Amino acid sequence: MxxxxxxxxxxxxxxxxxxGAKNEALQIICAVLLTAEPVTIHKIPNIRDVMKLIELLADLGCEVQKVGDESYRFTASNINIDFLETDDFKAKAAALRGSIMILGPLLARYGKGKMPRPGGDKIGRRRLDTHFIGFEKLGARFSYDTKDEFYTIDASDLKGTYMLLDEASVTGTANIIMAAVMAKGKTTIYNAACEPYIQQLCKMLNRMGAQITGVGSNLLHIEGVSQLKGTEHTMLxxxxxxxxxxxxxxxxxxxxxxxxxxxxxxxxxxxxxxxxxxxxxxxxxxxxxxxxxxxxxxxxxxxxxxxxxxxxxxxxxxxxxxxxxxxxxxxxxxxxxxxxxxxxxxxxxxxxxxxxxxxxxxxxxxxxxxxxxxxxxxxxxxxxxxxxxxxxxxxxxxxxxxxxxxxxxxxxxxxxxxxxxxxxxxxxxxxxxxx
CATH class of the missing domain: 3.65.10.10 (Enolpyruvate transferase domain)
Known part of the structure; x- marks a missing residue:
């Protein structure tokens, strides 16, 4: 110690x-999983939570290239979804609070995901209900094994819907947005978090081909698209x-x-x-x-x-x-x-x-x-x-x-x-x- x-x-x-903003980085980095094309991100902070998340993406098969002091290029063209079944994934994801943010992109692109109960600061209860209720409203089905504290999600047929979030969770909103951008039809999210970090995510996704309106407000409209392309992004x-x-x-x-x-x-x-x-x-x-x-x-x-x-x-x-x-x-x-x-x-x-x-x-x-x-x-x-x-x-x-x-x-x-x-x-x- x-x-x-x-x-x-x-x-x-x-x-x-x-x-660069830590809380923005955790969701922006996970968003690279939504496309097979390269995504370059600037102003990535060299801090433990962010570096561990990048390491987790590399373990999943995402190609990671450091192209500058604070810049990385991510290419998620060969993701090994079976890595989610390994003990290595369970250990690494459980130790990192930000690991929960990979779920939305995985559900959108691959129709399934798994996640151990993530760690993070001991600052009180930090429930994940908003994430999973949002996924469920989009049509996902999930189970939680209380013995090994593992969530398993089936999202093979995500469809747009209306939802009113029970809390304006920043990470919950980000995760739901990433799941919804490739769902069939229109998704409306009311009581969405509207922090600058969420605005940054939405702007990046729109540059990738997503169709998100209402950015900056607590009422978001998302028209699902079939695929997304690469982009370049600089964090706040x-x-x-x-x-x-x-x-x-x-x-x-x-x-x-x-x-x-x-x-x-x-x-x-x-x-x-x-x-x-x-x-x-x-x-x-x-x-x-x-x-x-x-x-x-x-x-x-x-x-x-x-x-x-x-x-x-x-x-x-x-x-x-x-x-x-x-x-x-x-x-x-x-x-x-x-x-x-x-x-x-x-x-x-x-x-x-x-x-x-x-x-x-x-x-x-x-x-x-x-x-x-x-x-x-x-x-x-x-x-x-x-x-x-x-x-x-x-x-x-x-x-x-x-x-x-x-x-x-x-x-x-x-x-x-x-x-x-x-x-x-x-x-x-x-x-x-x-x-």
Missing amino acids: ASFKVKGGNRLKGEITPQ PDMIEIGSFIGLAAMTQSEITIKNCQIAELGIIPQTFQRLGIQMGFRGDDIHIPAQDHYEIDTFIDGSILTIADAIWPGLTPDLLSVILVTATQAKGTVLVHQKMFESRLFFVDKLIDMGAQIILCDPHRATVIGLDRRYPLKGIQMTSPDIRAGVSLLIAALSAEGTSTIHNIEQIDRGYQYIDTRLNRLGADIERIG
Whole structure:
């Protein structure tokens, strides 16, 4: 198990470019299975979850060529569907949450699929009902073996239909879209997720020959086609990494310019950090964060305590609430952080409390942060990263703290952030990778 040894208290300075979006990559890479023609994808982040997914596609028989530092060409002309029956597939797919995204393309193109119960972050229940209910409405039949936790799906006759999703699941919507693009007839998906990542997927599929309308809304119409062709696609910058860098700059009193952010695709992320009192300037598609000695949390118009909560797009992504919570610990004022979607994601606050933060964990979904206004700096401790987003939040806390911190289980951070120690050290951080 690897660790970070972090010497806190350094002010950082310089420019940093966000990686390609992890959550977009997991669905875009799976979409290459929909065609036998080459698909070239740019801005693929070199992170564990994405590389493991690419490895899984290669095991399935997809030809993978690295054609640039962050660019790959995929040719899925000789897929070995029998690989789904192997123990090797079961072990690799079960260890990777993103593996569920291969199902939609396999059902669309080959009419069948199998999947063990996928892994991922331990942040609470992450049910797969939306995926399978959507597949069923398209005509698929599936069974679940509770003993070996394996799903088997027969989708030999997919037909377009109307469906109202019970939740606007991003991965569920993406999977259903990929299954529907080659189903017979018209599919209508209401209460579809409409995140930029879903929009990116739809635009890519349309370039491949799909017929999807309503892109950017929660009402999608899909006219099934018989086959798709190859294309080229460039992924968005990772909005979670951008938000993480904004929080990092504020916590460490650093002047940082975040390059090529595609600000129009960030929704209310900049505005949310501004409500924490963080100053920022927009220079084209770059975000400049000036060094700030203090930042003050806003209140509601009537003077009551600000609440920051996650919501489906265009609301605030839940993946940034951990960073927002950490950032608030050194602000002036109080904020209630309400994590609605996952009931275990706030449990990392005990480490922040050990570092000296003033946080009341109200229940599994809500935490009240009383900002210290830098009167009492956090202190370095030993801690363990429980998941990707909590891990980078603890790293931000450690970089702002007095003394030295050790963060164990950094494999979790590596799952979502490429070369994070190297990139931050270039800005003046002091992070040593151990083990």
